[in-house]
Amino acid sequence: MSTFPTPDDFRTVLSIDPLLDFWREKVAPKCPHMAEMFRVFEEKIQKTPDLKGDIDSPEVAARYTDILSPLMSVAFPSSTWDTEISAAFTPFQHQAIYGTPAYHRLLFDPSGKIAGHLKGQHHTLDFQRVVRAYALILKRLYGIDQGIHSPLIRIVTDPTTGLERHFQITPDFQFVQVGTVGKPPVLNDRERERVIEHIANPDVLTTLLPPGNFIFRGFAVMRAVDVTESEITSALERDLIDQESIFSADGFKRLQSRLRTLFGQPELKASLAALQGDKVLILNDGHTSEANCLFTNSSHIPLTDLKHSVWLQSVEHADILRIPDLSKEPNLCPAEQEAVDHGVRAMLIAPLSFGGEAIGTFWVKSNRANGLGAVDIEKMRHLAPLFSMALKRGLDDMNNEIQAVIKEKCTAVHPSVEWRFRSAAVEHMERLRQGKPSEMEPIVFKSVIPLFGQSDIRGSSEARVHAIQSDLTEQLSLAGNIMRRAGEIKSWPLIDEFSFRIDQRIARIKSGLSTEEESGVASFLQQDVEPSFSELRGIGPSVSHAIDRYAEAVDPVTGVVYRKRKAFEESVSRLNERMSGYLDQQQAEAQQIFPHYFEKHQTDGIDYVIYLGASMHPTGVHSVFSLNNLALWQFKVACGMAWHTRQIQPALKVPLDTCHLILVNHAPLSIRFRYDEKRFDVDGAYDVRHEIIKSRLDKAMVKGGRERLTQPGRIAIVYAHPKEGRDMRRHIDYLQNRGYLLDDMEPIDLEDLPGVRGLKALRVGVNLEAAAAVQGDREMVG
Known part of the structure; x- marks a missing residue:
């Protein structure tokens, strides 16, 4: 059965004796004037029996404020009297005996007790008082101080606005004396250990230290500080972790209530919108809804309907926009006029962005002109990133649910970062096991260095077009030969038309080739020309022989002439395989330098990216030596790529050559695993510049000329x-x-690329004849 005590189980006595002792020992000796004043008031107290020794009740003390106020000035300085929120209480009791005007205005309950309730406490205020009472006993009498000094947060209703306000309460026991009734209980070593172990458990403490054995004499001072802004901001941060807070009516209603408290405006309303292509998705407009479904609570507005509106102005300027009075703005669009009709006047609009891209807007609105001022802008500035992250996360989750894409969070993971994914997966599975909602946490590696290299097959696009032209021309010529043979025997008009259309196609192919032309030729031959062969074969042996030659030239799998294209693709494939195999071999050994993330792409050539940094290693260790070693490794690999190209060229059916490029960028960036794309991508608007440079370097030209x-x-x-x-x-x-x-x-200046300026380059030839270019692969890793 619980032996949980209450504050009333301790003996508590209201007294100003500790205050008088403080004056006598700390104040009077330091200042003759203060000493004289104390002498006067001490004489008054001697003539006032109600204030001598134990004071019967707070009501008795309240009758002598003329005497108490000057004495209390050491605890309640006159310099802060009008602003400080503080009061004096009988030790560990509810009723104040003395308080500042701010206390009486904000925290004074009509019953005389402290107003409001404790924030998020599992225990009552009495429980907290008992814990602190025991903490004071243990500190003063037993020398046990376990740091139970954490302040309490009390939530009260503002009498003016009706909104919640949060106050941090800190007790001051300077004027409380701790005594005992009789001889204090003695604690042996085992009991002291048990006390320390259960320092916040009154049920245990009361068995060792019965509360009736102790007496508190004096008064405690309670000081309060308004922490509404920080508390509400923290609450908003917690709320916004849950996407339902912005997508459901109940969740957004809770957010709006907190925002009203933060801005101190009972009638304030908030709204949230997402940019979705050419439309704006209004997720919540601040009005109450009984529904709890995103699709019920949202509506789409065409972006064109909001052209030049205050919302898009905020997005375009990428800054918070303050509208003193919307009704006074010129040329209101329909959405703005509708807001005015609903009573909206003052507005603060914050653009929401992610990765440098605008994703939506968040705004608050008041029905009073100039109801939102400059101070509110700073609050909005702090809120915008929170809502940006919540909106981005919410939209990502929403799109994943709509498309039913997420069945598995990621595909194959590079071994160098597998540890991070395993850690995230374990946490995710644990949350699910506990029945909690869960998503895989973001995988972000900060301050990593990118190393990019490329070995591109020069002129592959032109060679591919030439191969297609050759194959199509050959097939059309074979078809034309059939028509000519047939025309020599029969003067059928359709044969002549086919010949005309074939010659016309050949002429167009020679002048240029488009994707439509390539598919059009195949369709023309397979749907128009080839069906006539069965009829034409019976005209004569020469026609039949021409048809056989056509059939022999057509690839049985593709149904078209494919000789040149096949030769080209086989050559590209062989060259890619040679370079790719070599790169994989070198990369496996390079991992021994320092484990790093490696990603390879293969098209008409090979390009790769390496990310390395302390955050990508379980130990958090990284060195400049490793970076320099891998940079030199890149050079040697590029040499090896060039040498392997030279070695394989004689075996290629189509002559091909390679160009090699290294991008040097030792500025750290952050990468994030994109679960939707199953890959890593740079994280942040500034870091995206690296990706832009990578994507445009293959078009780089030497400055002042036409040389690549x-x-x-x-x-x-x-x-x-x-x-x-x-x-x-x-x-x-x-x-x-x-x-x-x-x-x-040769040092080279480069022409400016779109969005990229000031790049420099060095260019140097590979010694393709020297054996050094391929000396032992182990040397490649230093």
Whole structure:
């Protein structure tokens, strides 16, 4: 059975004796004037029996404020009297004996007790008082101080606005004396250990230290600080973790209630909208709804209907927009006029963005002109990132649910980061096991260095077009030969028309080739020309022989002439396989330098990206040496790619060559695993610049001419900062000395690329004849 005590189980005595002792020992000796004042008031107290020793009740003390107020000035300074929220209480009791005006205005209950209720406490205020009473006993009498000093948060209703206000309550026991009734209980070592172990458990403490054995004499001071803004902001952060808070009516109603408290406006309303292509999705407009479904609570507005509106102005300027009075704005669009008709006047609109891209708007509105001011802008500025993250996360989840894409969070994961995914997966599974809602946590690696390299097959697009032209021309010519043979025997008009259409197609192919033309030729031959062969074969042996030649030339699988294209694709495939196999071999050994993320892409050539950094390693360790070693490894790999190209060229049916490029960017960036795309991507608007440069480098031109940066048999090194250039020159000097590179390095200025300026480059030839280019693969990793 519980032995849980209450504050009334302790003996508590209201007294100003500790205050008088403080004056006598701390104040009077330091100042003659204060000493004289104390002497006067001490004489008054001697003549006032009600204030001597134990005071019967708070009501008795309240009758002598003329005496108490000057004495209380050491606890309640006159400099803060009008602003400080504080009061004096009988130790561990509810009723105040003395308080500042702010206390009486904000925290004074009509019953004389402290107003409101404790925030989120599992226990009552009496429980908290008992815990603190025991903490004071243990500290003063037993020398046990376990730091039970955490402040309490009390929530009260503002008498003016009717909104919640949050106050941090801190008790001050400076003027409380702790005594005992009789001899204090003695604690042996085992009992002291038990007390420390159960320091916040009154049920245990009361068996060792019965509350009736102790007496508190004096008064406690309670000081309160308004923490409404920080408490509400923290509550909003917690609420916004749950996507239902912005997508459901009940959730958004709770958010709106908190926002009213934060802005101090009972009638304030909030709204949230998402940009979805050419439409705006209004997720919540601040009005009450009984529904709890996104599709019920939302509506779409065409973006064109909001052109030049206050919402899009905020998005365009990427800043919070304050509207003092919407009704006074010129040229209101229908949505703005509708808001005015609903009584909206003052507005604050915050653009929401993610990764540098606008994703929506969040706004609050008041029915009073100028009801939202400059101070409110700063509150809005702090809220915008919270709503941005919530909206982004919510939209991602919503789209995944709509498309039913997420059955599995990720596909194959690179071994270097598998540890991170395993950790996230374990946490996710644990939450599900506990019956809690869960999503895989974001996988983000911060401050990683990207290393990008590319070995591109030069002129592959032109070679592919030429191969297609050759195959189509050959097939059309074979079909034309059939028609000519048939026309020599029969003067059928359709044969002549087919000949005309075939010649017309050949002429168009020679002048240029489009995707439509390629598919059009195949359709023309298979649907129009070839069905006539059965009829034409009976005209004569020459026609039949021409048809046989046509059939022999057509590939049985594709149904078209495919010789040149097949030769080209086989050549590209063989060259890619050679380079890819070599890169995989080198990459496996490079992992020994320092574990890093590696991603390879293969089209007409090979490109790869490496990410390395402390955050990608379980131990959080990374060194500059590892970065420099891998940068040099990139050079050697590029040399090896060029050499393997030279070695395989004689075996290719179509002559191909490769150009090699290295992008140097040692500025750290962050990467995030995109669960929807099953891949890593850079995280943040600034870091996206690296991706933009990568995507446009293959079009880079030497400044002042028409020469492409990348050239067969040469390595182009692109960089932005002088130090990066100096580092690369050092590597080049070393590799020239070792015979990997030719002594023909050239510094190059590049033409500006769309959105990218100021890039520099170095270009140097690979020594394709030297054995050094392929000396032991182990040397490749240093």
